[in-house]
Amino acid sequence: MDRLQTAIAALHEVDRESSTYGVGSRVHPLARLIVCMGFLLTTVSFAPYDLAGLLSMSIYLFITGIWEEIPIRKSLSGLRYLFVPVCFLGLANLIYDKDVIYYLGSVPITGGMLSAFTLFGKGVFSIMAAFFLLRLIGMQGLCRALLRLGIPGGTVTVLLLTWRYLIVLLKEIRRMWQAYTLRAPGHRGIHTGAWGSFAGLLLLRSMDRAADVYHSMLLRGYDGTSIREGTESRAGTGISILYTIIWLGVFLLLRSIPLFHLVGSWLGGFM
Amino acid sequence: MERETENNKMAGRPEIRTEHLTFSYDGGKEVLSDLSFSVFRGECVGLIGENGAGKSTLLKILVGLLPGYQGRAEVGGLQVEKKYLRQIRTKAGYVFQDSESQLFLSTVYEDVAFGPRNYGLDEKEVDRRVMEALEQVHIEALKDRQIYRMSGGQKKLAAIATVLSMxxxxxxxxxxxxxxxxxxxxxxxxxxxxxxxxxxVASHDLDLILDTCERTLLLGEGRLIKDGPTEEILTDEKLLSAHGLELPLSLIHRSR
Known part of the structure; x- marks a missing residue:
């Protein structure tokens, strides 16, 4: 169950303001949010059979991961549970679209297989991009960026409070779990007879804790409608604009030129 | 400081005042009943009593977290009611029993800056206040520390700093x-x-009260049992034991 502790630590890691130093830290959260949104829009716009085109978008993830020192393998492993529902997205395509498009050696590749992989790729890339964004600017940074984008303060506050509640909830689950297992040695999981009271108590306890956190916010001038933003002292306007223009340009290029296809043909020419 | 407090007492300017304060949760048993006392500017007052005596409830009423009380509760001359809450909360800061509830942002700096930012101060002033608050509790070196990586003692000091920055x-x-x-x-x-x-200071830790407060209020079942000099109350073994408390350890050692 110390996976819970790992999960809590991971959420706190994400909660940090900015995990980057140097040039990367001077990019404004709003610029990062715009680039991430650009990435998501470009990614989902690829045609269902354009797997090669979609794969070219991984350039952003690789460059960001390496440049900002985000461990890509560790991130993939941590997010693996989120990928499971994404796998189901393309299952229907496998059944209904059985037209063979080409053969890989002697293996027929159907349209359904290709579109299922493309859908899976879109899901994984989107999750990774959103995760990278949170790692880079933190929840506070994201809220600031959303405010700058003109999202209503109330909506942003709900997002922030939901995030806080998630952390509080996980901490309460961990406490209750520890209390349970210490008095139920040898049990695997929670006995079904205790599920109801466990869930009910968890809800009450986490709501109490969440109310305390909310009270603490109220006592320090929070008016219940919006969060006040601090300034990103390290953020530079010039570098943020440059960062946004370069990446959006790259996305446009990748969307209009079949880069991987061209590279493949070029390499094929040598062979 | 003592002279200043005496002057304030003489001038009759209570910072915090309650008159016939009565409170119950959801109309149930009275948690506080007919409580009247004044705390003067500059005083450090201990609030003691057994579990369920109403110490935390009283403090929460004073900062406006528990509405629906009867009688009078005033902070800085303002009645504790909805229309004055914003002013009252700049006049009186509340440090929670559980620091985890008080600290909800990622780093110490961000959390301490939360209050000043909410009051619309510019970032220069916010920074000045944060650094001043951290210096007051001697944790300025921890300003960029992530809260979940801090020890219980450090969290308590950070929680106090979040209040001081206001x-x-x-x-x-x-x-x-x-x-x-x-x-x-x-x-x-x-x-x-x-x-x-x-x-x-509301606490069961009577040694802490003895070390920090010149005056003490003893609560028992929501009533004010005794109000007087700390040393006088904390040396009254009979009184303490009648209300579920014991002599402070330091006094026991002193008498041996």
């Missing part, structure tokens, strides 16, 4: 020494003694 005239501390080791507890006592302004 520059309150009064600070209400709820069980400040709970779950602290002796070293951190000693450090906390030093910090409380150095804190400026009016202080109310």
């Amino acid at each position: 520059r309150p005239e009064a600070i209400l501390l709820d069980e400040p020494s709970g779950a602290l080791d002796p070293g951190n507890r000693r450090n906390l006592i030093r910090v409380i003694r150095e804190l400026p302004g009016t202080k109310i």
